[in-house]
Amino acid sequence: MNFDLSQEHELIRQTVREFAEREIKPVAQELDEKAEFSPALTKRMGELGLFGMYLPEKYGGQGLDTLSYIIAVEELARVDGSQAATLAAHNSLGIGPLYYFGTEEQKKELLPKLCTGEALWSFGLTEPGAGSDSRGSKTTAEKVGDEWVINGSKIFITNGASDLNIGCTVQAVSANTDGKKQFTTIIVGSQTPGFKRMSMHNKMMWRASDTAELFFDDCRVPAENTLGKVGEGSKIMLTTLDAGRLSIAAMGLGAAQGAYELALAYALERKQFGQPIAKFQINAFKLADMAMKIELARNLLYKACWLKDEGRPFGMESAMAKLYCSEIAREVADEAVQIHGGYGLMKDYAVERFYRDQRLLQIGEGTSEIQRLVISRFIGC
Amino acid sequence: MKILILIGNVPDTTTKVKFNADRTAFDASGVQWIINPWDELALTRAMELKETSGGAVEAVVVANVGRAETEATLRKALAIGADKAIRIDADPKEAGYVASQLATIAAGYDLIMAGIEAADYNGNAVGGMLAEMLGMNSVSAVSGIQIENGQLKINREIDGGSQVVGLPMPLVAIVQKGIAKEPRIPAMRGIMMARSKPLEVVQPIDAAPMTNMVTFEMPPAKAACKMIAEDQAKDLIHLLRDEAKVL
Ligand SMILES: Cc1cc2nc3c(=O)[nH]c(=O)nc-3n(C[C@H](O)[C@H](O)[C@H](O)COP(=O)(O)OP(=O)(O)OC[C@H]3O[C@@H](n4cnc5c(N)ncnc54)[C@H](O)[C@@H]3O)c2cc1C
Secondary structure, X not given: OOOOOOHHHHHHHHHHHHHHHHHHHHHHHHHHXXXXXXXXXXXXXXXXXXXXXXXXXXXXXXXXXXXXXXHHHHHHHOOOHHHHHHHHHHXXXXXXXXXXXXXXXXXXXXXXXXXXXXXXXXXXXXXXXXXXXXXXXXXXXXXXXXXXXXXXXXXXXXXXXXXXXXXXXXXXXXXXXXXXXXXXEEEEEOOOOXXXXXXXXXXXXXXXXOEEEEEEEEEEEEHHHEEOOOOXXXXXXXXXXXXXXXXXXXXXXXXXXXXXXXXXXXXHHOEEOOEEHHHOXXXXXXXXXXXXXXXXXXXXXXXXXXXXXXXXXXXXXXXXXXHHHHHHHHHHHHHHHHHHHXXXXXXXXXXXXXXXXXXXXXXXOOOHHHHHHHHXXXXXX | OEEEEEOOEEEOOOOOOOEOOXXXXXXXXXXXXXXXXXXXXXXXXXXXXXXXXXXOOOEEEEEEEOOHHHHHHHHHHHHHXXXXXXXXXXXXXXXHXXXXXXXXXXXXXXXXXXXXXXXXXXXXXXXXXXHHHHOOEEEEEEEEEEEXXXXXXXXXXXXXXXXXXXXXXXXEEEEOOOOOOOOOOOOHHHHHHHOOOOEEEEOOOOOOOOOXXXXXXXXXXXXXXXXXXXXXXXXXXXXXXXXXXXX
């Protein structure tokens, strides 16, 4: 067994860290405060080649492996959850299904644009009445002639409404016989008549990431916009989420790492009763626990990436990694605030943002409860 | 024209410095290594010159004296955009030794850039020594390089101001801050391409070191801060005059 990362993985980490420290960190607090999505940072991520990292070069990608991509998300999340969200959602939910299930023509047309950072794509699954229970979906797609006519709405769709968004992969009910729903995923360009996109405001977390509500009102697209085959929607959605979980896990790991580093630095600096608060055993042990949890989380997540890159089943491990990384992100961020005392509650201290940003991770792309459901099925319960 | 950049492999600038027990060597355990910041700026400027020279700059090569561990640093230089890397397989003991090794591979370049300082021992010597060994001109404290009509136009920082000098090639330029705005962050494509770029390993020659290390000393730890009440200016004067003896 060998736990060393390759020289290339180390270089990717160092590079993305440099970018995050130098270009994201100085503006993260302000973007969060103003709840402002940054096209400029998104474009820089494109220039650095972070979008489509795992795609072959012929589609505009970099031909790197899953672990490289996951390290990039982790390093952004170590500095700012919002930018990590833009990257993770676009790569895993936007680009992912198009690459894995698109026809050659669809891929050639869309993927190169989506790798530049000048255009984003979203994945529309969740609806007001269909969250954890995605089969509760009410959005319909009816075949009329050689067109799909889509009606319904989607909610909480990352990267769905900014000026950079050029379309969405929409999951819709394409047939409903005796209450048995058939699902199909359909490519819908953002300028299609009958398709309305609205940014959602007043989020507690990921405030600099774009979250949207989508509305379809007799929205017509050609039948060749079907992604995959008619009726394959559930499979496409489940496969996409398996891979997407790795990137949410990476966000948990990165957030935990970032919060831990802030807490450690603060605990060594802050003096009370004549000594640094890190010298009080209770704080030292908290920091030791944080370091241990992060180590465990990283090993689990990297193993899941390794399984995927080896072409082996990784569904259970990705659910475990998503669950564990997102839960320790909460525990670590919570203790990191505690170590900061009152200052940890002030916006001038980055740890306050980490505390809020991590909270989505136990909810998005399958709640912690749903991850346990997934894992329990794998182990035969 | 061909440009050579000398690349130092130095501890990350946030490293906590420790020495061995008899204080004759730096304790490198657990250290994260990076490209010497000044060398990274030089490389960034070389890439800018190459990209804007309309083909006049044919190649940018990076060279380092170091053991196999330094290859990560050289790969990063290749990812930033250098065309080729050369590693001379020896411990970079001290400036004279390092310059002697570099002299074996540095002939034939039109412009050689070296950082004015190294973030480790701060020797500020390799560039000048190398120029002397190669019989090349050298210019120090360079904060800007342009190529104009086959000549180099160089900005230098001088006491209280700056000067612009025109110089023929070949030349060793010892560069400082300002040579490039910020070190370039490699793109993923660059990292991928670095895989297949040549990294040549060269055997060292025998060269006697010109100095040997006697001991290292850490700067004295900062003394505790003395607070003086705002209405006690007399105490401040007393401390400055009688204790610190600066008045
Ligand atoms: C910022 C943000 C970005 C998002 N981005 C996207 C996106 O890009 N695309 C997209 O399609 N969706 C996206 N989502 C939606 C997200 O995936 C859903 O919010 C999530 O799946 C949970 O659904 P819900 O909010 O409707 O909660 P519900 O499903 O209503 O869950 C409420 C609670 O009930 C629990 N629960 C539900 N069912 C069970 C059960 N069977 N057993 C035990 N407990 C259960 C849940 O765990 C949870 O605690 C995003 C959400 C947010 C907040």
